[in-house]
Amino acid sequence: MDDIEYVDMIEPSARSEIEARLSSLIREEGIRCLMAVESGSRAWGFPSPDSDYDVRFIYLRPPQDYVTLRPVRDVVERPIVDDYDVNGWDIRKTLGLLLKHNAVVAEWLDSPIRYIADDPYVAELAALADKHFNPAGYARHYASLGNNNVARWPASTETLQVKRYFYALRPALSIRSLRMFPERRPPMRLQDLMALTDLPPAIADEISDLVALKAQSRERAPARRSKRIEALILAELSKSEDIPEKPDSPSFLVEADNLFRRIVAAVPPAP
Template sequence: MSIEPAIRPEIETRLSAVEAEDGVRLLLAIESGSRAWGFPSPDSDYDVRILYVRPRRDYLALSPVRDVIERVIVDEIDLNGWDIRKALGLMLRNNSVLSEWIESPIQYRDAHPVIARMAELKDRHFDPNGFALHYAKLGRTSVTRWLQAAHEVSVKRYFYALRPALAIRVLRRDPSRRPPMQLQQLMAEADLPPSAGEEIERLVALKANTREAGPIARAPEIDALIADELGRAGEVPARPPSEAFAAEANDLFLDLVEDT
């Protein structure tokens, strides 16, 4: 999960450029994608993700300011992220991606205190069914490209379906908390058959020496695991929606913006 020391100064330079060019304050700057998930390839991008807040006047303007910042990928650095208002809206819709950003083990900046408030708020109002359905959607997006196709699959796409499937399995076993983002932690909590665990470890080792788009032979046991778990998201219990969730998220947003 380490980032090469030589790349960190360049990432910090680009983060500072975002603040200066877009007039925003960064609240979170982390690594997402395969490096943080625990299965990088030799040519994996650096998936730098940010949450940011704008000056208060921008939120009061007649014309809304764009709520996404994106930079062109240069030298394998893929930098983009969301305005805090967009992020909070996604949090209310049980977006698992946002949850993973908050929990990423690789941080490029110290997180603003508001991020801890977001995590605490999400934990108190966590809807396991909402997360499971979101993971199922993410997994199926990858699966539809190869599950009924050839005997080989892009190594990247294989893992992009496997990790959501494992997250659903973990949620089925323990719906009381958000699943971890890293593959190895998911495996530890998923209670997998030994043969499946060994096969996944073999695939991780293979991916470490294979280009992201490189093909690998599909494993029937892993295919079956993915298909089964993506189809069982509906078994994860739902938590009734709470009006307090939206009210508290709104208070968090107002407190933050009033300080800018």
Template sequence: MQQVNGDSIGPDVRAEIERRLAAIEAQEDVRFLLAIESGSRAWGFPSPDSDYDIRFIHVHRRDWYLSLMPGRDVIERPIVDEIDLNGWDIRKALNLLFKSNAVVSEWMESPIHYRPVHPVMARVSALADRLLVPRAMAWHYAKLATNAAKDWLDSDAPVPVKKYFYALRPALCIRHMRLHGGRPPMNLQQLVATTELTPSLTGMIEDLVAAKAVPEKRAMARACPLWMR
């Protein structure tokens, strides 16, 4: 299956995102260990008008961690011009990794980066592999898939393409874990390549990716019996 997203961020948008990230570093007095795309553009099924979902892991100065009253471990900014910035302190990210949190795991697997990855993240990724409890992570993906599919799974009505993907990608993550045992990639094309799908099913997924790529957020697809199996 052809990789469709790569680095699909235009130069002007990338420059604006990097400007906002630099402003956050200055305003919050933090450094970024990781700053990535974590939405449909990184998942591999973007629309031209998809939002930019920027996520980051940051570190404060030492005294912040020694304070008896530490500040918030989340940094958020309002969505402006479809750019959404949200990040977690490294301590929060590590605490979630101890619970096999799939969100942090996916951030580390994103194919789209806005800053160079700090070398310490290689150690964090290795830690995530050692701490992985497959059942806990699979449960997260099962809930995502079930919640996304429950409104259309038993219906013959056309389905918004993005809803297919919100169920399909988590299902493929579970399949990847069953076949390979480790943390799954976040990107749809990588998941398709590693989950031993039939050619017919792969072709249907490619058709859905193409439908999602049109400049219309409400692209629809017919209900397909193969998804119900």
């Protein structure tokens, strides 16, 4: 099974366009961008030629925006234009979701595709996520994500959109990873999950064939249904409650608060 490096799959013209959009957004919003990554099929390891660019970022506003009687919105979004989907979360929102063991935050931190250089505080954010990682919290996230996608499968058809398989398969393999390695966050990319969870060769080859098919087809291209892959997905999703719970340390909120204050204090106030 070949392990493809997806960092290089962003064409230079697309990367330049994304960087330009981020620069304009930062200037218009008056924010400081801590990190900007790809989060979607291109970063998950199963892009199609017509896949959107799902650009996600974490940002910081001027200090006075955090001490106001009129709270500023904690997300920045732009309409999807020409397949570019660009939006981000405020650092306060990000840390709040991290306290709830939100797996999306962890995936952004681990994305193999970065559009700007990470701010030094991003490493501290990742360290906080690792230190207080609760495998059961992540398992609940992936079980909900996977089951919601399985519910969209047609009841009786010979084919299924390839992306529908992947949107359930990646969460299922994330749960498999959590079962096998409950001490670590599961990797973001499908190929890394496959390698880590030691899939039977026949299933691994079948999944790799689907990845290759999607790489040459449109986003909604169909594929012949696979009983083996569907059985794997359903079996792993059903085991989410087997993942051990790690109670939160009383220091988690204190450490997150301290990190938030240090990040905000590091930004000079607006004139």
